[in-house]
Structures are given as structure tokens and as C-alpha cells.
Amino acid sequence: MVSDVNSHAPDGQPWRITVLRNRNGMVATFMDWGATWLSARVPMQDGSVREALLGCATPSDYLHQDAYLGATVGRYANRIASAELKKINLLLAANQGPHQLHGGPEGFDKRRWQILSQSDSEVHYRIDSPDGDQGYPGNLIADVIYQLDDDNCVSIRYTAHTDKACPVGLTNHAYFNLDAHHGDARQHRLQLQADRYLPVDSAGIPAAPLKAVDGTSFDFRQPKCIADDFLADDDQKAVKGYDHGFLLNTAGDCSQPAAQLWSADGRLQLSVFTSAPALQFYSGNYLAGTRAREQDSYTAFQGIALESEFLPDSPNHSEWPQPDCWLQPGDTWRSVTRYRFTPHAAG
Numbered sequence: 001m002v003s004d005v006n007s008h009a010p011d012g013q014p015w016r017i018t019v020l021r022n023r024n025g026m027v028a029t030f031m032d033w034g035a036t037w038l039s040a041r042v043p044m045q046d047g048s049v050r051e052a053l054l055g056c057a058t059p060s061d062y063l064h065q066d067a068y069l070g071a072t073v074g075r076y077a078n079r080i081a082s083a084e085l086k087k088i089n090l091l092l093a094a095n096q097g098p099h100q101l102h103g104g105p106e107g108f109d110k111r112r113w114q115i116l117s118q119s120d121s122e123v124h125y126r127i128d129s130p131d132g133d134q135g136y137p138g139n140l141i142a143d144v145i146y147q148l149d150d151d152n153c154v155s156i157r158y159t160a161h162t163d164k165a166c167p168v169g170l171t172n173h174a175y176f177n178l179d180a181h182h183g184d185a186r187q188h189r190l191q192l193q194a195d196r197y198l199p200v201d202s203a204g205i206p207a208a209p210l211k212a213v214d215g216t217s218f219d220f221r222q223p224k225c226i227a228d229d230f231l232a233d234d235d236q237k238a239v240k241g242y243d244h245g246f247l248l249n250t251a252g253d254c255s256q257p258a259a260q261l262w263s264a265d266g267r268l269q270l271s272v273f274t275s276a277p278a279l280q281f282y283s284g285n286y287l288a289g290t291r292a293r294e295q296d297s298y299t300a301f302q303g304i305a306l307e308s309e310f311l312p313d314s315p316n317h318s319e320w321p322q323p324d325c326w327l328q329p330g331d332t333w334r335s336v337t338r339y340r341f342t343p344h345a346a347g
């Protein structure tokens with residue numbers, strides 16, 4: 001990243017960048033603004049280094065994009081229909097028409113996180129979110145710890161506590177492109193361990209019950225090139241591609257990959273492990289114009305997001321087979337997602 005050391009974040013303070021390194025020479029970079037994952041540089045078998053993440057050229061560019069590149073998203077990632085918590089008859093701050101997306105207009109991605117500790121392998125961020133923040137009930141404290149290990153695995157561990165019942169579901173919004181020149185990411189192959197996905201309307205709001213992936217373009221149980229069935233059915237057409245919550249068969253089991261992604265040239269593989277019940281697979285349908293690190297701006301479909309979450313609008317849907325997203329006072333919300341990068345020799 002080009003350092004714009006003279007620029008400051010909106011609170012007048014400098015950006016704080018943290019660089020993690022492992023024994024293989026992998027380097028992962030983070031920023032306290034938005035507790036954002038900026039970069040993942042993976043040493044390849046041929047001695048080259050591949051950047052696996054989309055990102056901006058400078059920290060201040062992150063303020064001028066609405067793709068949530070690499071950001072920590074909260075309190076509740078994804079959409080809440082009509083920005084309404086029906087159970088307690090409370091209206092949240094809306095930021096996508098009448099709906100709330102990714103925690104509201106001033107969500108956790110747009111905030112300074114405190115660095116509690118850092119080392120060569122780990123950085124620990126905390127945010128203090130007051131009662132009423134973005135309309136949410138309760139004082140909430142959320143922690144995110146990023147760790148890079150010698151398996152080229154970036155682990156993200158979240159915890160949160162509240163003093164009033166509140167829906168909580170933080171995620172990271174990294175976009176991956178595992179090819180050297182960051183071409184159309186629909187050329188990647190994807191495997192997703194999900195028998196069911198959630199159809200949504202054109203605003204991304206759940207529009208029907210969970211649906212079996214069998215016989216649809218949403219079946220990624222065997223590795224499939226994303227381009228193969230792109231826009232092949234109405235559920236995709238509604239949102240210009242894939243932008244859906246998949247209910248994971250792994251159901252919180254972190255020991256087996258929930259998803260795997262391969263670069264078009266097969267030389268870099270990403271395995272995603274998560275304790276979350278669902279993954280939002282977003283094919284970057286609205287990325288066009290987003291400020292980019294290597295070029296002026298990204299084009300649509302240049303990156304793939306695999307966000308560990310609850311299904312969209314879960315605070316208003318107790319009928320789906322996943323854990324309750326409402327955090328109670330005295331309880332701890334915990335979630336872990338691991339992104340492991342595996343380089344392969346040329347085929």
C-alpha cells in the first residue's frame with residue numbers, strides 16, 4: 001500500500017497499520033479504521049508473491065468506497081428488513097432504502113477500533129458501541145483478533161458482550177481474487193458445503209423459504225467454475241449474480257472447510273473454515289467503480305466475498321435452523337473464521 005502518512009482519519013488521528021508475518025514469508029496487513037484487513041500477500045511455489053485480496057491504494061481511499069473492502073462489519077452483517085427489530089418493536093438506522101445493511105450508516109466499518117495488543121502474528125482490536133448506536137439496544141463491546149499462522153492461515157476470532165438483548169453477527173468483508181492479475185473472479189472454481197440457500201428479492205431481502213440447491217445454479221457441493229451457471233436462474237437475476245446466504249452443512253464445525261476457492265490457473269487455493277451457520281457468497285456484482293489498489297477502479301465481478309454470517313434478516317426469522325442471533329446480557333457471542341491460503345505447483 002502507498003503510505004499517505006500525512007493524511008488522517010475522520011477523527012483527526014493517524015491511521016494505524018499493523019503488519020503480520022509468518023515463517024513462509026506470508027504478510028497480512030490490517031488497519032485500525034474499520035478493523036480492516038487490507039492485504040494478504042502469499043508466497044507462491046515459483047518464488048513470486050501473490051496479493052489475494054482486493055483493496056485500495058491508500059488508507060484514505062477506503063473512506064470513498066461502499067463495497068466494505070476487507071472491513072469488519074457489525075453489529076449485524078447483512079440486511080435487516082425495514083430496519084426493524086419486530087420482536088421488540090424497534091426501528092434501527094436505515095442505510096439501504098428502508099432497510100439496514102451491514103450495521104447501519106455509521107457501522108463498525110466506519111469507526112476507529114482500539115488496538116489492545118499486537119505482535120508479529122496477532123493484532124487485537126476492540127470497539128465500544130454505546131446504547132442506541134445505529135438504533136441498536138444496549139452497550140456493546142466487540143473484540144476482533146486477527147492471527148496469521150505458519151500454515152498461511154488468517155484466523156479471525158470475534159467476541160461480543162451487551163447489557164441489553166441485541167442481535168449480533170460480525171463478519172469480515174474481504175473480497176478475494178486469487179489470480180496473479182486479478183481478472184474476472186468468475187473464472188475461479190468454488191466449492192460450497194451447503195444443501196440450501198435463501199432466495200432474496202432485488203433488495204436482498206429474504207423472499208421465500210430456504211431452498212434446496214439440487215438442480216439449481218446454486219449447487220456448489222462439487223467444485224464448479226462460478227461462470228458456468230452465472231445468471232442461469234431468476235434468483236440470481238434478481239440481484240445480478242450470486243449474492244445469497246447459504247446455510248452451511250458444516251453447521252458451526254470449524255474442522256472442515258465450509259468453502260474452497262481456486263484461482264483460474266489453479267495455483268492458489270483458499271479454504272474457509274467457520275463456526276458461523278451461513279456464508280454469504282457475493283460475486284462482486286456491484287463492485288464496478290470501487291477504488292482499487294492496482295488500477296483506478298475495480299470492475300464488477302473482480303472479487304469474491306465469502307462472509308461468515310447468520311442468514312440475512314435473521315433477527316426477524318426464528319424459523320430457520322441456525323443458532324439464535326440475539327445476544328443476551330451476561331452471555332458471550334463468539335465466532336471464528338479461518339481463511340487458509342495454499343499455493344500449488346503449476347499444473
Ligand code: BGC
Pocket residue numbers: 066067068078204243244280282286305307
Ligand atoms: C451484500 C451485497 C452488497 C455488498 C457491499 C454484500 O455483503 O450482500 O449486496 O452490495 O455486501 O455492500
